[in-house]
């Protein structure tokens with residue numbers, strides 16, 4: 001459902017939206033230039049993933065190392081191809097995507113396979129319809145569910161933390177994002193069990209992973225044997241009881257997607273509360289600090305990645321809700337995008353699209369950095385906005 005009046009007074013004008021998309025395309029070209037070696041070759045096994053504060057160049061991760069972010073770069077190239085239809089971008093997207101195939105079959109070591117495979121090879125299949133890509137996603141989905149514990153009703157996120165932190169069965173809120181691959185696989189030749197597992201995971205997460213005010217824990221810890229919820233804690237947030245900014249964005253995105261895939265109105269009712277607490281607590285410029293409960297000083301970093309994930313999710317959510325709520329979510333998403341475009345673009349500072357995200361503040365990792373997934377969800381949100389303007393379905397769904 002589209003809200004006519006919103007089109008008359010958009011926060012992001014069509015011109016501004018196209019300018020930002022052109023900016024994203026230009027930034028991808030500079031990144032490609034940056035990672036091209038002096039002999040003119042590109043190492044397709046290495047994906048750009050962050051530019052740390054004070055540095056000018058991307059650090060590259062070996063894709064075979066299973067870094068959770070390694071699918072975003074190929075995924076971003078596919079988004080860019082959708083926008084530009086540039087044959088060279090498509091060729092680059094294919095080469096980076098092909099370098100990732102083997103990850104789907106590695107022994108599963110954590111829940112990140114959904115992020116890794118679905119943003120890269122999933123996008124690739126939806127655009128190219130190449131059978132090998134589809135088969136890889138189906139194998140990855142079957143691999144991911146090896147971490148499912150039916151007693152708990154969720155997928156285990158971090159096997160290593162069972163012993164390291166004494167978190168027997170742990171599920172992080174980010175894991176909601178991996179369900180999209182299971183839903184998709186189930187509709188595209190995979191088993192019905194993939195759908196059932198995704199639904200159970202979302203229902204269990206809805207029941208235990210949130211506080212009364214609909215803010216979420218980063219990590220929910222469950223008993224492995226009888227499945228009971230033990231406690232909610234944090235790994236990347238300010239405290240166990242705080243609202244970690246990116247976690248809340250994953251929740252908005254994840255439950256909106258769960259509603260899209262199931263039409264279960266419990267998810268739709270719930271996600272509106274989850275979105276509302278996020279929006280209500282945003283600072284004036286609509287870009288959150290890295291945690292909503294951290295004492296704010298002049299030095300407190302923002303997390304632009306959280307803002308971009310939320311903007312993309314809110315645009316989708318605006319298509320499922322009542323007129324007034326649609327207007328609220330659409331204009332909130334546009335405010336976020338407008339402020340991110342005006343104040344957080346990297347411009348000439350580096351080849352990333354955006355500055356000022358936080359990966360893991362307590363772990364002193366990627367504080368106030370450019371992050372590949374901030375760029376990915378920024379471009380996704382801009383493309384979603386464009387699709388909504390043209391009354392088209394949101395891309396790649």
Ligand code: GLY
Nearest residue numbers: 068174236246359
């Ligand atoms: N999934 C990891 C993060 O959001 O940092």
